Structure formats: C-alpha cells, structure tokens
Amino acid sequence: MSPHGVVDRPGPFCTIQDFGRRTGRRAGLAPGGAMDQRAYLWANRLLGNEPAAPALEVTLGGFALRFAVDTVVAITGEGCAATLDGVETGTWRTVRAQPGQLLRLGYGSTGMRTYVAFPGGLEATTAFGSASAVVRDGMPGLLGRCLRPGEPLRWHAPDYRCPVRRLPDELIPPVPDSLSLPLVTGYEWLDFAAADRRRVFDAGWTVDPASDRTATRLAGPALNTGPRVLDSTPLVDGTVQVTGDGSPLVFMRDRPTIGGYAKLGSVDPIALDTLAQARPGTAVRFVRAEPQALRSALARRESFFGIGQAH
Amino acid sequence: MITFPGPVSALVTLPVPADRDGIARVLGLERFARDALPDVRATIPAFNRLLIESSPHSWDPEEVEALLTAAAKECIRGTPPEPETGEPVSLPVCYDPDLAPDLADLAAGKGLSVAELARLHSRTAYVVLATGFAPGFAYLGDLDPRIAMPRLPTPRRRVEAGSVGIADRRTGIYPAAGPGGWRLIGRVPPALFADATERISRFRPGGTVEFRAIDRKSYQAECG
Known part of the structure; x- marks a missing residue:
C-alpha cells in the first residue's frame, strides 16, 4: 500500500491522537487523546471528518511531512509556524497540497x-476503541510510540476536496500569558489545613518544564501535603494532586486512573485545553469554579x- | 459519603472496610448506579469507593446525591451480592532472591526463612480490591500481617515486568517494567504479561487471585 505522505521529520514528540479511549x-487504561481537544476537534471539523478521527499531534514544531498525493489537510493549534514548500500557510485552516510538496x-x-x-482521518491501529498513543503504556497509535523519520502515513479519503476553510479570528482561542484555572474542590479538600486551602486561591504557580502528557506540574509555593491517603482513589480528568514535596500537579490526558496522594479537586475540563498549550514558565492561578x-x-x-x- | 470531584462526577465512599466484603458492596452499588442514573459514561470501583462519571446534559447533583445516598444505605446492609468476576486467576510465582531484590531482607527482618515467607504469601486466596495505577495492575488483599511492610521510602527507577510486590496489607504484580515503590518478593514469568489485551483484562475488581510457588527451573521453563 503506497503511502499518501511520509514523515520527513517528526519533531520532539509527534503522536497519533484522537478523542481518547x-x-x-x-481496567486502568489512561484516557489518552488530544491534549488540546478544542484545537483537535476544529481540525477534523474543518475537513468535515468524524469528530473523533485520528490525527497528528505535533509538539513544539520541528515537524515535516512530504505529500505523495494531491490532497487537503487541516492545521490547528499553537506552537508552530506552518509552511508549504517554504511559503507560509498560517494555521486554523485547510491547506491543499500537491505530490512532492513539503509541509513544515x-x-x-x-x-x-x-x-x-x-481527510477521512488517518489510517491507524486501534486498541480498546481508540487510536490514541499512550507512549508510557505502549498503547496503539503506531504501537504507542512517537512517529519516526520516514514513517509512511495513509488517510481514508485522500481525494477529498474543499475550498479553503479558515476558522474566523474570533473563534481562535487566545494563548494567554497567565492562566486562571477554575477548580472544583473535592476529594481530600476539606482535610487540608485552612491555611493551605486559602493558599490554593491566593498563591500563584508557574508551569514546570517537567510537565508532559501525563501531568502539568506546577512550580511555586509548597502546600502541606494534606492527609495521608491509605488506598488509591479513582481520578477524574484534570484532578489536582499534591505530591510528596507539596507541589500541585494537574493530571492531563495520559493520566493514571487512580492515585494515592491527597487531592484538592479537579480543574474545569475545558480549561485543560488552554493548559495543554501553556509553555513552561506560564503563570497559573486557581479560581473557584461554579460547577x-x-x-x-x-x-x-x-x-x-x-x-x-x-459508551 | 458522597462528594463531587468534578463537574460531572460523583465519588461514593462506603463506610465499610476495604476488603472482599467491601468491594462486593461497592460492585453492588456500581450495578445500581449504572441502572438508575442516566448517561453513565464510566465507573471505577476501587477499595471501598466508587467513582461515577456522567454526561453534562443530564447531571443534576441534588438528584444524584439523593439516589446514591439511598442506594449506599442499602448496599451496606445485609449480605452483599455475589460479584460477577469469572474464574479465579492462578499465577505461578518464583520466590528466588535473584529475581526479587527485597525478598531476603524482608524475610530476615520478619524472622522468617525465604520458604516460610513464600508460604505465607502464596497460601492466601486474594481478592482484587482495585485495578489501575498502570493498565493491568491489580491491588490484591489482604496480605498476611506477618509479612506486611510499608512501601520503599524511595521508589526504584526500574522494576522488572512480572515482579510481585507488597506494600502494607496489599500485594500486586507489575505487568510491565517501570518505576515502582513496592517491596519485591517474587516474580511471575513475564511471558504471562506479554499479550496486552490479556494483561489488561486479566483482573476484575472483586475477583480472586491465587499464587502457586514454582522453583527456579520451572520459572526458566515458563520464560521459554
């Protein structure tokens, strides 16, 4: 089966993702899926795909794809400058590509x-109903690993055509310099000392460089680690857990399903999309959520x- | 006790011990919740707790709290329903210090021989109290108090696949290599964890797991 495109360079962390498992x-499977669901959903929407069609998640650029067919792709999200054969294309839009052209x-x-x-979504291995790669656990999306140079790609409807579609500027989510994360308090919240509970909403943190698809780690004032949790507790998306050194972390898409440290509650699931685009050093505060x-x-x-x- | 850890989720903690009886009651509550609440998307039973995740279109926290409070009261009364967990899982374990870095120290610290420790570990029919942490990991209880020890103060960077660990009154098997803080006392032939689907679906909450001791020769034979 000849490929419709070949990955020339994958960049530091490029995986196949969909809407998650x-x-x-x-049974303990991480949800996985696109870190920024909003950007991912728009990419499929621009092509008229099924909302949960497999796509590529490129981290911090460094990516190049050579097309082998006349086709259309959609590019959304942040963190990169897109060019086709050296000509800037912009993002949050569809791009028509010819055989031999290089998308960078x-x-x-x-x-x-x-x-x-x-168009039609990437052809990808699925497991437990999803093509999302969870690299830590070796779950599919190319066997749970990052894409490699020379990786052949095929998609379901390469012949799909559409006039150029762009997301209107007012719908493109901004990438703020500082984030306010709505926090639903729960889990062991009431077992934390009152001073810690005040500090959660009064203090500020920054996104730590050690953040990844499992968790966004926050650097800043330490919280008392709260009560000892004897048995692990089931987690929800965006659970905020306080680790042994008193730093909070926000669980992201490749999170575990249960966790043994004390937890403050969880972050607004929609705010996780913005958090997924926050570079290390971005200022973060918690604000009280209205569920x-x-x-x-x-x-x-x-x-x-x-x-x-x-499901 | 019912709390709401997220905008569309509820966490019920039953006031019962986290043991065979407790997880059976939690599984009874899980069946009720799946039938009684609209649009349940995921449930995770673990120890004496149940997490329920639902849809933002139909979630009314007051109604959910009323239903679950009444159901939780029912679930802690009487004999819990028999969980649907399938056949007991029986796994061979080699208790050999070469394969289990904490075995000799733990036995010495407890005043036991390695063989006695192995016997105390393998004579219990354990119950799966929770699955998670990693895909295919099961928290099994209760460990004989004579061999119970807290987890290591600092986790190991790498634990081999198939390693059998203990932590407090729990025991479990690392299904894949990775970091881990449980004290390692034996090894299940890792070939039993090679198939991802089998690995992930082997343990079900409420199910029974038994270990049978095998010698090094049989272990090597199972490793192929």
Whole structure:
C-alpha cells in the first residue's frame, strides 16, 4: 500500500491522537487523546471528518511531512509556524497540497501543540476503541510510540476536496500569558489545613518544564501535603494532586486512573485545553469554579462538535 | 459519603472496610448506579469507593446525591451480592532472591526463612480490591500481617515486568517494567504479561487471585 505522505521529520514528540479511549477506564487504561481537544476537534471539523478521527499531534514544531498525493489537510493549534514548500500557510485552516510538496511546522513563538488532520482521518491501529498513543503504556497509535523519520502515513479519503476553510479570528482561542484555572474542590479538600486551602486561591504557580502528557506540574509555593491517603482513589480528568514535596500537579490526558496522594479537586475540563498549550514558565492561578457553569459549557461543546455520547 | 470531584462526577465512599466484603458492596452499588442514573459514561470501583462519571446534559447533583445516598444505605446492609468476576486467576510465582531484590531482607527482618515467607504469601486466596495505577495492575488483599511492610521510602527507577510486590496489607504484580515503590518478593514469568489485551483484562475488581510457588527451573521453563 503506497503511502499518501511520509514523515520527513517528526519533531520532539509527534503522536497519533484522537478523542481518547472512552472504554477501559475500569481496567486502568489512561484516557489518552488530544491534549488540546478544542484545537483537535476544529481540525477534523474543518475537513468535515468524524469528530473523533485520528490525527497528528505535533509538539513544539520541528515537524515535516512530504505529500505523495494531491490532497487537503487541516492545521490547528499553537506552537508552530506552518509552511508549504517554504511559503507560509498560517494555521486554523485547510491547506491543499500537491505530490512532492513539503509541509513544515517550524518552532513557533507561543503554545505547545499543533494538530494536523487528514481527510477521512488517518489510517491507524486501534486498541480498546481508540487510536490514541499512550507512549508510557505502549498503547496503539503506531504501537504507542512517537512517529519516526520516514514513517509512511495513509488517510481514508485522500481525494477529498474543499475550498479553503479558515476558522474566523474570533473563534481562535487566545494563548494567554497567565492562566486562571477554575477548580472544583473535592476529594481530600476539606482535610487540608485552612491555611493551605486559602493558599490554593491566593498563591500563584508557574508551569514546570517537567510537565508532559501525563501531568502539568506546577512550580511555586509548597502546600502541606494534606492527609495521608491509605488506598488509591479513582481520578477524574484534570484532578489536582499534591505530591510528596507539596507541589500541585494537574493530571492531563495520559493520566493514571487512580492515585494515592491527597487531592484538592479537579480543574474545569475545558480549561485543560488552554493548559495543554501553556509553555513552561506560564503563570497559573486557581479560581473557584461554579460547577453548573462548567456543565453548561461542556454540554454546549459536546452538542456543537457532536461528541460525548454514552459508551 | 458522597462528594463531587468534578463537574460531572460523583465519588461514593462506603463506610465499610476495604476488603472482599467491601468491594462486593461497592460492585453492588456500581450495578445500581449504572441502572438508575442516566448517561453513565464510566465507573471505577476501587477499595471501598466508587467513582461515577456522567454526561453534562443530564447531571443534576441534588438528584444524584439523593439516589446514591439511598442506594449506599442499602448496599451496606445485609449480605452483599455475589460479584460477577469469572474464574479465579492462578499465577505461578518464583520466590528466588535473584529475581526479587527485597525478598531476603524482608524475610530476615520478619524472622522468617525465604520458604516460610513464600508460604505465607502464596497460601492466601486474594481478592482484587482495585485495578489501575498502570493498565493491568491489580491491588490484591489482604496480605498476611506477618509479612506486611510499608512501601520503599524511595521508589526504584526500574522494576522488572512480572515482579510481585507488597506494600502494607496489599500485594500486586507489575505487568510491565517501570518505576515502582513496592517491596519485591517474587516474580511471575513475564511471558504471562506479554499479550496486552490479556494483561489488561486479566483482573476484575472483586475477583480472586491465587499464587502457586514454582522453583527456579520451572520459572526458566515458563520464560521459554
């Protein structure tokens, strides 16, 4: 089967991702999936794909793809400057490519992750209902590893054509210099000392360079590590856990399903998209969440993109 | 006790011990929640807790709390329903100091021979109290108090696949190589964890796991 494109350079961390593994949570499988779901969903939307079609997640640029067919792709997200044969294309849009042309996603000035979607979605190995690579666990999306130079890619509808589609500027999410993360307090929240509970909302942290797809680690004032948790507790997306040295971390897509440290609650699931684009050093504060407002926003997103039906 | 750790999730903690009886009650509550609540997307039973995740379209926290409070009260009364967990899982373990770096020290510290420690570890029919941490990892209990020890103060950077560890009153098998802080007392032939699907689906909460001691020769034979 001849490829529709070949990865010339994958960059520091390029994986196949979709909307994540909805099943297997009970057996300990990480949800996985695109770190910035909003950017990923828009990439598929621009091509008229199924919302959860497999796409590429490129981290901090350094990526190049040589096309073997006349086709269309969509590029969304942050963290890169996109060119086709050296001509700047911009992002949050579809790009038509000819055989032999080279799409480069160079290192950009803001953000962390860019999505490249392909018409019909990438052909990819799936396991437990998803093509998302969880590199730590060796779950599919090319056997749970990062893409390599020379990796052949195929997608389901290379002949798809559409006029250039761009996301209107007002819909492109900004990449802020500092983040306010809505926090739903829960888990062992009430067992933390009152001084710590105040500090959570009064203090500020920065995104630590040791952050990855498993967790965004926060550097800054230490919290008392709270109560000792005897048995591990099931986690939700965006759970904020306080590790042994008193630093909070926010669990991201490749998180474990249960955790043994004391937890403050969880971050607004939609705010995780913005957090996924925050470079090390970005200032982060927690603000009190209003759960009903978060539910309404989640419901609107699910209806708009056609996602989230029960599994 | 019911708390809401996220905008569309509820965590129920039953006031029961985290043992065979406790996880059976949690699994009873899980069945009720899946039937009674609309649009349940995921449930995770673990020890004496149950996490329920649902849909933002249908989640009414007051209604959920009322339903789950009533159900939790029912679940802690009487005899818990028998969980649907399939056949017991039986795994061979080689208790050899060469394969288990904490075995000799732990036995010495407890005033036991390696063989006695192996016997105390392999004579219990354990129950799966939770799955998670890594895909295919199961928290098994309860460990005989005579061999219980807290986890290592500093986790090892690398634990080999198939390693059998203990931590407090729990024991478990590392299904893949990686960092880990449990004290290592034996090894299951890693070939038993080679198939990802089998590895991930082997243990089910509430199920029974038995270990049978094998010698080094049989271990090598199983390793192929």
